[in-house]
Amino acid sequence: MSDRDFGEDEAEASPLKGPRIPPEVDGIQVNHCKSPQCVNFSYPASPNRPYRRNGTPSVFGDYIVGTSNRDTPSIKCAFCNEKSPIRSNQAIAEEYTRLGNHLYRQVFEPSCKTEDCSMREVPLSQAGSQYIAFGKTSSGTQRYRCLECKKTFTGAQKPTSGQRRPEKNRDVFILMVNRVPLSRIVETTTLSPQAVYDKMEFIYKQCRLYSGAREAKLLESDFILPKMYVAVDRQYYLINWLKRDDRRAVQLNAIATADLKSGYVFGMHLNFDESAIASEIEAAAAAAGDAHLTPGLSGSTHGFG
Ligand SMILES: [Zn+2]
Numbered sequence: 001m002s003d004r005d006f007g008e009d010e011a012e013a014s015p016l017k018g019p020r021i022p023p024e025v026d027g028i029q030v031n032h033c034k035s036p037q038c039v040n041f042s043y044p045a046s047p048n049r050p051y052r053r054n055g056t057p058s059v060f061g062d063y064i065v066g067t068s069n070r071d072t073p074s075i076k077c078a079f080c081n082e083k084s085p086i087r088s089n090q091a092i093a094e095e096y097t098r099l100g101n102h103l104y105r106q107v108f109e110p111s112c113k114t115e116d117c118s119m120r121e122v123p124l125s126q127a128g129s130q131y132i133a134f135g136k137t138s139s140g141t142q143r144y145r146c147l148e149c150k151k152t153f154t155g156a157q158k159p160t161s162g163q164r165r166p167e168k169n170r171d172v173f174i175l176m177v178n179r180v181p182l183s184r185i186v187e188t189t190t191l192s193p194q195a196v197y198d199k200m201e202f203i204y205k206q207c208r209l210y211s212g213a214r215e216a217k218l219l220e221s222d223f224i225l226p227k228m229y230v231a232v233d234r235q236y237y238l239i240n241w242l243k244r245d246d247r248r249a250v251q252l253n254a255i256a257t258a259d260l261k262s263g264y265v266f267g268m269h270l271n272f273d274e275s276a277i278a279s280e281i282e283a284a285a286a287a288a289g290d291a292h293l294t295p296g297l298s299g300s301t302h303g304f305g
């Protein structure tokens with residue numbers, strides 16, 4: 001990247017341009033100098049570059065926005081010349097929410113389901129004596145009766161309800177975390193491949209519920225985090241191509257964070273968003289005309305996404 005690239009932005013600067021850096025989202029603004037020794041460290045770039053004469057000393061938040069090629073806009077610190085690529089705060093905020101959403105799960109509470117009943121959707125904890133325990137279903141789920149409408153409803157189903165071989169869950173879990181290949185798990189457990197996949201899904205869900213229930217305590221206002229040393233490391237996984245006509249290998253990255261003393265793993269954060277469907281996003285980007293815009297820079301309403 002040459003300094004001439006950075007100079008162009010100044011020459012083109014005009015009040016009609018939009019903000020130079022992506023706006024702050026949920027208190028997140030990462031577009032600042034990343035050098036801890038620099039006085040400009042952590043001061044985000046000002047959204048609009050104020051006009052200053054040549055030779056005026058730099059102030060906090062001074063950066064020069066530039067692009068070396070059209071794909072990677074970046075900011076250059078006016079104090080230490082450190083360059084950092086412009087990042088989308090919105091994308092970071094979305095990723096932050098995705099990685100932490102198991103901590104904010106809704107607690108399931110049974111309630112009356114009868115239409116027109118005055119107790120409809122009133123949770124068990126607020127129903128007083130209007131709900132009474134009323135035996136159990138054949139699968140062992142607690143049943144309740146609403147005294148208002150005299151109808152019954154059930155509590156949360158057991159996590160394993162609907163499973164034909166719940167006693168195999170533990171085996172599948174142990175084999176999986178010991179890196180036994182899927183075909184060997186099928187052979188060892190005598191389950192069908194589909195049943196093994198279903199159990200993997202089930203185990204994933206239960207693990208998230210488990211760590212969510214434990215780690216939600218960390219967010220409570222009266223929780224005092226002890227002094228600890230955390231170790232962070234990164235792993236990458238190469239995934240084979242999925243389609244014959246697109247044989248590119250896919251690389252996924254994960255960052256793990258563990259407490260040095262206890263070995264407790266706070267997170268194993270994989271950069272894979274299962275809710276994102278590539279074809280839908282590509283279609284939406286094409287419809288919005290994103291291909292004709294400069295990524296991350298002004299004049300684009302979608303460029304920061
Ligand atoms: Zn700097």
Ligand SMILES: [Zn+2]
Pocket residue numbers: 112113114117118119120146147148149150151
């Ligand atoms: Zn009712």
